Amino acid sequence: MIxxxxxxxxxxxxxxxxxxxxxxxxTYTERSGILNLGVEGMMLMGAATAFAVTYWTGNPxxxxxxxxxxxxxxxxxxxxLTVTMRANQVVSGLSLTLFGTGLASFLGQRLGPGGGALxxxxxxxxxxxxxxxxxxxxxxxxxxxxxxxxxxxxLLVPLAWFFLYKTRFGLNLRATGENPQTADAMxxxxxxTRYVYTILGGALAGLGGAHLSLAYTxxxxxxxxxxxxxIVVALVIFAMWNPxxxxxxxxxxxxxxxxQFRLQAAGAHIPAAYLNMLPYVATIAVLVAITWWExxxxxxxxxxxxxxxxxxxxx
Amino acid sequence: MxxxxxxxxxxxxxxxxxxxxxxxxxxxxxxxxxxxxxxxSPLVTYAAMAKGAFGTWPVFTETLVKAIPLALAGLGVSIAFRxxxxxxxxxxxxxxxGVAAAWVALFWSGFVPPALLLPAVIxxxxxxxxxxxxxxxxxxxxxxxxxxxxTLMLNYVAILFSQHLYHGSWRDPKGYGFPGTAPxxxxxxxxxxxxxxxxxxxxxxxxxxxxxxxxxxxRWGFELRIIGENPTAARYLGIxxxxxxxLALLFSGALAGLAGVCEVTGIARRLQQGLSIGYGFTAIIVAxxxxxxxxxxxxxxxxxxxxxxxxxxxxxxxxxxxxxxxVLQGLILIPMxxxxxxxxxxxxxxxxxxxxxxxxxxxxxxx
Numbered sequence: 001m002i003x004x005x006x007x008x009x010x011x012x013x014x015x016x017x018x019x020x021x022x023x024x025x026x027t028y029t030e031r032s033g034i035l036n037l038g039v040e041g042m043m044l045m046g047a048a049t050a051f052a053v054t055y056w057t058g059n060p061x062x063x064x065x066x067x068x069x070x071x072x073x074x075x076x077x078x079x080x081l082t083v084t085m086r087a088n089q090v091v092s093g094l095s096l097t098l099f100g101t102g103l104a105s106f107l108g109q110r111l112g113p114g115g116g117a118l119x120x121x122x123x124x125x126x127x128x129x130x131x132x133x134x135x136x137x138x139x140x141x142x143x144x145x146x147x148x149x150x151x152x153x154x155l156l157v158p159l160a161w162f163f164l165y166k167t168r169f170g171l172n173l174r175a176t177g178e179n180p181q182t183a184d185a186m187x188x189x190x191x192x193t194r195y196v197y198t199i200l201g202g203a204l205a206g207l208g209g210a211h212l213s214l215a216y217t218x219x220x221x222x223x224x225x226x227x228x229x230x231i232v233v234a235l236v237i238f239a240m241w242n243p244x245x246x247x248x249x250x251x252x253x254x255x256x257x258x259x260q261f262r263l264q265a266a267g268a269h270i271p272a273a274y275l276n277m278l279p280y281v282a283t284i285a286v287l288v289a290i291t292w293w294e295x296x297x298x299x300x301x302x303x304x305x306x307x308x309x310x311x312x313x314x315x
Numbered sequence: 316m317x318x319x320x321x322x323x324x325x326x327x328x329x330x331x332x333x334x335x336x337x338x339x340x341x342x343x344x345x346x347x348x349x350x351x352x353x354x355x356s357p358l359v360t361y362a363a364m365a366k367g368a369f370g371t372w373p374v375f376t377e378t379l380v381k382a383i384p385l386a387l388a389g390l391g392v393s394i395a396f397r398x399x400x401x402x403x404x405x406x407x408x409x410x411x412x413g414v415a416a417a418w419v420a421l422f423w424s425g426f427v428p429p430a431l432l433l434p435a436v437i438x439x440x441x442x443x444x445x446x447x448x449x450x451x452x453x454x455x456x457x458x459x460x461x462x463x464x465x466t467l468m469l470n471y472v473a474i475l476f477s478q479h480l481y482h483g484s485w486r487d488p489k490g491y492g493f494p495g496t497a498p499x500x501x502x503x504x505x506x507x508x509x510x511x512x513x514x515x516x517x518x519x520x521x522x523x524x525x526x527x528x529x530x531x532x533x534r535w536g537f538e539l540r541i542i543g544e545n546p547t548a549a550r551y552l553g554i555x556x557x558x559x560x561x562l563a564l565l566f567s568g569a570l571a572g573l574a575g576v577c578e579v580t581g582i583a584r585r586l587q588q589g590l591s592i593g594y595g596f597t598a599i600i601v602a603x604x605x606x607x608x609x610x611x612x613x614x615x616x617x618x619x620x621x622x623x624x625x626x627x628x629x630x631x632x633x634x635x636x637x638x639x640x641x642v643l644q645g646l647i648l649i650p651m652x653x654x655x656x657x658x659x660x661x662x663x664x665x666x667x668x669x670x671x672x673x674x675x676x677x678x679x680x681x682x
Contacts, residue, residue, distance in 0.1 A: 035463070037403075077649065080653075081649065081652045081653055085652065085653040085655070085656045086320075086655075086656050086659075086660075087652035087653065087655055087656070088603065088652065088655070090401050090403060090463060090599070091599065091600060091603045091648065091652060092648075092652050094403070094596055094599055094600060095600060095644075095645050095648035095649060095652065096645070097596075098596070098597070098600070098641060098644055098645040098648070099641075099642060099644075099645025099646060099648075099649070100645070101638075101641060102638040102639075102640070102641030102642035102643075102644070102645055103349075103638070103642050103645070105636060105638035105641070106349075106353075106636045106638040106639060106642055108636075109636040109638070110353050110636065115353070115354065227471075230467070230471070233464075233467065234464075234467070234468055234471075237464050272479070273475045273476060273478060273479030273482075273483070274479070276475050277471070277472050277475050277476070280468045280469075280471045280472050280475075281468075281472060283464075283468050284465055284468050284469070287460055287461065287464055287465060287468075288454060288458060288460050291458055291459055291460045291461070292458065295459075302461060307401075307463065311320065
């Protein structure tokens, strides 16, 4: 039983790392009032470029750096289109996913040796690092036999929470997403804030993608994200735009996969599809509940200006 | 001196034609840079793509095959978008249409006469798509739950449900483990017109004409347009917004559902893997590129389908990744999105006088 729990926790945390990175990034982006549905495309591009760079240089850190940069550049495009050019955020995000998925697939077939495919190649990767002492705690040991990017996520989560709720920058960010007119009047540059946090979100999505191709399932495979970018969008809502709660969401989304894998191995007859649906149905339920709640008190929920362009010239 | 955006009184007609054309040209140039960087001639590639999508009658019918679901779902999406209802659930509505069609085709043939089986398949499939869009519409109309997010979530529920069916309880026992249902009885096949292009083409053209008629010539269409353009005015006119949202979304989902019906009864003739390949997402882009104009939707769908089929062809002929088509699809959108601004705003260069700056700044932030 203990061994089973330990292995479920280990798989869940490993699977959840990329989700948490990208979800924290998307949380910040959405907090500034920008919805970026390009997460899937940015993660795929992050995964593809991280692996390609690592394969050619042998240095996974360089791969991580490039993935972050690629995610940031793609997000900057989204920011330019939606903030400066006031483009429709849904369409811009979708086109980023379309473009990223296509380009990642294209690069995956061209960046290998001799202009060939990257599929099936092995390169440097991040191996698990066992932390002494802590890795002897029953069950929780699973948390301390992870790779370095997962350990970094343990630090990122409280940091992201603190930044958002306890610093001036975080306050300005939240104000921009809730009420850009007021934020503007307070002297916050709405456009700059939205640029900064949209780009930050893209960088984190690229980093999440890098974790997939350098640690979780090392190597490149067509569509390596398997829809994780979309799960991230769901997860941000599920976590009610709170970076700390994204961990709970990632544990739920990642854990269901791990549990279901174990249940099937044990011969249980719960159709996998219904278990897999659960997080999405739960997300809808959360959405309905917070909307209801919002009607009672205006305290929780989506950033009020999420998805709406802001232009001073408009009244 | 600085540049300001000034809202136009009305959407600029010349800009709304010029922007897509210029965007398409820009995307070809950007794509050419990518192709040159990977060591192939862009002109040869583009010629091969065009030939691969339109060059011969058989490949043209394949382009039509992909254009049909894009046009149907794109029309569906365009009704929702007209009301500022961001339905990004066309993929799920399409899948549910396909699932319901498979249900009727596989299990109703015992008690429905063969002549009525196909009509029953189509109607039930459309109803399923409608209901899948109706749920988020109800949540939006009566509880104000954000529709972008609920429609997105329901896509996954639908996709997982369909996978469960063709991997599990509906799987063909004689299929040697192939993930798919048994083939449909012949009475449930959608007639094919040429190659694999099927009757769905006619449905798409009828739907486009019908939608145009509804929007331009009927009271309901007038109400939908007012709600989208000016909800406050709609309220003063006594238009029931909640009811219209639900009705429009039932219509929207039914069209996406019809796209799913056509896919399973016209192409695969069974429910199998490959029903959800992103048509519903591309349909959003189709609707938006067509500027929600129902007459333009089929043409844009044809262009997007041509990029997909052309991409497949360059893979076969030039051993280039088929993803070229998808990259180009993405690349058209980026300049188009940027250019959309010019249809609604005009740029004006303002000379600022040093002394006047603070006052004008105050004026600008006036809520």
